[in-house]
Amino acid sequence: MTDLHPITRLFGEAGWTMPPIPQAAHLVAYGQTLASVQSLPGVRVEAEAGADGIVAQIVVAAGVVVAQPIHLCLGLFERFGVQDIALTLTLERGAQATAWAHGLFATPDAVRHTMRAEIRLMEEAVLHHQETHWHGEAGDIVVRPRAQVHLERGARYLADFSLVHGRVGQLDVDYTVTVGEGAFTELTSRVYGFADDTIRLCERVALDGAGARGLVKSRVAVRDDARAEVIGVMEGNAAGARGHVDCMEIVRDRAVVSAVPEVRVRHPQAKVTHESAIGSVDGRQLETLMARGLAPDDAVDLIVRGMLT
Structure with a gap:
């Protein structure tokens, strides 16, 4: 069971x-088939592959x-298919x-990928x-990652999700992180949607332990007829908890973006802040690049990709 040539x-x-x-x-899987586990x-x-998908466990x-x-x-790498992954990572x-x-979906005509992850970081x-x-260029793909992350005392979890090349299709991300005493998490998401892509990012952080800290940062750009909904939730539930939600989105053409930063404080010694900005590209940057010979669309694309790197 070791076939890495397709990947x-x-x-x-x-x-x-x-x-x-x-x-x-490593764990390598094509659709519902395990290719290599080491x-x-x-x-x-x-990992085991069954009728309901692949069930995997990783323990460090x-x-x-x-x-x-x-x-x-x-x-x-087929035009039609389903991939369901249930992962426990400890x-x-x-x-x-x-x-x-790495999620690689080359030529989807009708593809669905779901991920259900339970992640636990001990002390x-x-x-x-x-x-x-x-996701290739076809756009006929549905991706639904779900994660429940639990951080015990002093743990650190830094996550970076990126989908900035090829079509998005339908993306629905839903992560929840509970942060214990003195622990820290940083969630960063970067997505570039176009054509009729639809994007939903929902990331929640509960600062449940004394001195817990968290940051939710999203960078989303959409153009053409794409749609995006960005939800960042930060809860300060303990003494000394500190959290921040930072949303920045760029919208072009007929695309639509909504950004909803939510902050909740349940302890008088916790502090949670947020900032959100939705707009077009910076006019001065655009003029500078065009003065150097770039076409308007190329200049805008370069600025957007710079924000997403």
């Missing part, structure tokens, strides 16, 4: 550099610092790891979670 081809089509998957702990000392990766042992990123490569006390998740554990998607 290698998909990385090439996306224009990405193939990561060193064979040397790292554990390493201190990192246990288990206490105190282990994982040298290479753990790779989750999920793809579909970092035991003091463990540190980086997880790289003082640290996880950097980077997720990047490429």
